[in-house]
Amino acid sequence: MAKLSSINKNEKRKKLVKKYAGKYAKLKATANDKSVDETERLIARLKMAEIPRNGNPTRIRNRCEMTGRPRAYYRKFRLARVMLRDLANKGLIPGVTKSSW
Numbered sequence: 001m002a003k004l005s006s007i008n009k010n011e012k013r014k015k016l017v018k019k020y021a022g023k024y025a026k027l028k029a030t031a032n033d034k035s036v037d038e039t040e041r042l043i044a045r046l047k048m049a050e051i052p053r054n055g056n057p058t059r060i061r062n063r064c065e066m067t068g069r070p071r072a073y074y075r076k077f078r079l080a081r082v083m084l085r086d087l088a089n090k091g092l093i094p095g096v097t098k099s100s101w
Helices: 004-032 038-050 081-089
Strands: none
Touching: 004 038
């Protein structure tokens, strides 16, 4: 089980990203638009820098839904490898079976 503080910190980041998502997307589109004047693009980049660091989507860490483990994460199942194997062996994940050949 991951430290509860790490899990809570990641949840706060998710909330901040959600809060600033619209503003961040608009500013990023302006900053990357080649047809816009260079000064406007620079202003957009400076405004993006004013958004809190944890408001950036890249700051979110994928974590296992059950244990909070940050590594060996399978996006399809939203689980870490340890829990994926455990649940699959118990037959709790539909369509997943242990392979043998």
